[in-house]
Amino acid sequence: LIFNKGYNLYGIHLARENVRNNSFILVEGYMDVIKMHVHGYNTAVAALGTSFTENQIKLLKRYSKSFYIAFDSDDAGQKASLKAINMLKKNNLKAKVIIMKDAKDPDEYLNKFGKTSFDKLIENSLDYNAFLELYFKEILENSNKVEYINNYFDNIVNVNSEIERELIFDKLSRKVGVSKESIIKEYNKRSTKQKTLVKTAKPAVKPQVKKITTCHEEELIKLILLNNDFALKLSEIVNEDTFKDLKYYKIIKELYECRINDISIDSESLNKITKNAMNVNLQIDNVDYNNLEALFKDCMKRLKLKYYEEKRNILINSLKQPDSSLNSEEITNEIFCLAKKIKSTKEEVNRQ
Known part of the structure; x- marks a missing residue:
């Protein structure tokens, strides 16, 4: 049997039975899922690698609208966390990122520090804006405010709620010391350009559902x-x-x-x-x-x-x-x- 990781998730058959009124915990590898379940985190599923996909989201959101992302702590894992939280945000789903220090993944963290410590990580997990602040922290520390703001713009296009976007602009304004009005004006200018490009693009052809003709x-x-x-x-x-x-x-x-x-x-x-x-x-x-x-x-x-x-x-x-x-x-x-x-x-x- 061939497992297609782009369309399914390791552990979904167990997690979906336990996720009602709860949150999925997204991890990278099957060993993370096994260790999480052993420690009582029975809603853990693995994307198997860093390639979290839209099809996996469509599958998951049938069972829950809430997620914790616990990908690996290395650069590739954090980059994947940014991609995942943006994809979830775009689908109007709640998501927080679990930050693990002194361990590369949930499997190693639970081996080293145990369940009580991991519970605290979940409690202190970062929401969308807090994770963006952490992810782009180094750019701001290097005094490159324009690049920092532009990175924010690249990501918050995934936020559908105008109220949430307004709150992000408010925090961003205070963080970089630039007026909220200027930030919104610049964002809208960029947004207008993108909409113009969309309007001039060729209309997308709706894919037809292929009928099954094989076995x-x-x-x-x-x-x-x-x-x-x-x-x-x-x-x-x-x-x-x-x-x-x-x-x-x-x-x-x-x-x-x-x-x-x-x-x-x-x-x-x-x-x-x-x-x-x-x-x-x-x-x-x-x-x-x-x-x-x-x-x-x-x-x-x-x-x-x-x-x-x-x-x-x-x-x-x-x-x-x-x-x-x-x-x-x-x-x-x-x-x-x-x-x-x-x-x-x-x-x-x-x-x-």
């Missing part, structure tokens, strides 16, 4: 891993007698039963279910998270169509066998019923 079972499983609740819709296949003697029926039934019994479906549980009966490549490319349900419905229809056709072929071949125990009239009627189902399902697929 339908494989695509179905990928989508279920992204949203376990989709497994409940497998009842359409599980409860139809037509499919019960087909190749992957038992696997589909087990996925369905996992969900109705509130068992999380992830790469590990999938391996147990398939028992290497399916060679599933879980590489997920260009997923439109806003259209996951549409993708799943399309996949279900195409899978049912495939199964109807497989079942019809099995029955047609059975009529060719010289076996007197078979009821040819009954089989013919079933083939006729399947032909109608194939026709109506094809029409549904073509209407999409």
Whole structure:
């Protein structure tokens, strides 16, 4: 199984069950997640590297609107923290950055100082403006106020709230000793230029949702891993007698039963279910998270169509066998019923 870190997060299957009325804690590596969970931080998830993505945000914000960022304390980790807090801010999500001194990551910090100390780090974590102040502190200390202000401008474009932006301007004014009016005027001047560029740019073409035409079972499983609740819709296949003697029926039934019994479906549980009966490549490319349900419905229809056709072929071949125990009239009627189902399902697929 291939884990696509750009679309999923390590530990999400556990964290999402515990994050209600709580905050996700974003870390970089899987060892950080394991150590965090051992110490009771059961909402920790790993972006696996510093490449936190918009698709991961779309997945996470379905479960919580609040985040702590606990990326590594080195330059790359702090740069990633800046990127992450801006991405979260742009999506109108609450976020604070946990600053770890004397340790490179949560795994090392908890080993050295323990849970009580880490609790204090969470308590003293930095909000958006406080983290910007810390991140660009060295520029201001070198007496380069213009560069400091311009760095602020580059980042606060991600702040959608005018009130919050006004409060940031107020703090920035006091920090650099420049009037708030001058700062706002300069920001608006830059903002106007950017809007003009946007207006003259070519209009973006809205991407079309690609219909699934590859192995339908494989695509179905990928989508279920992204949203376990989709497994409940497998009842359409599980409860139809037509499919019960087909190749992957038992696997589909087990996925369905996992969900109705509130068992999380992830790469590990999938391996147990398939028992290497399916060679599933879980590489997920260009997923439109806003259209996951549409993708799943399309996949279900195409899978049912495939199964109807497989079942019809099995029955047609059975009529060719010289076996007197078979009821040819009954089989013919079933083939006729399947032909109608194939026709109506094809029409549904073509209407999409």
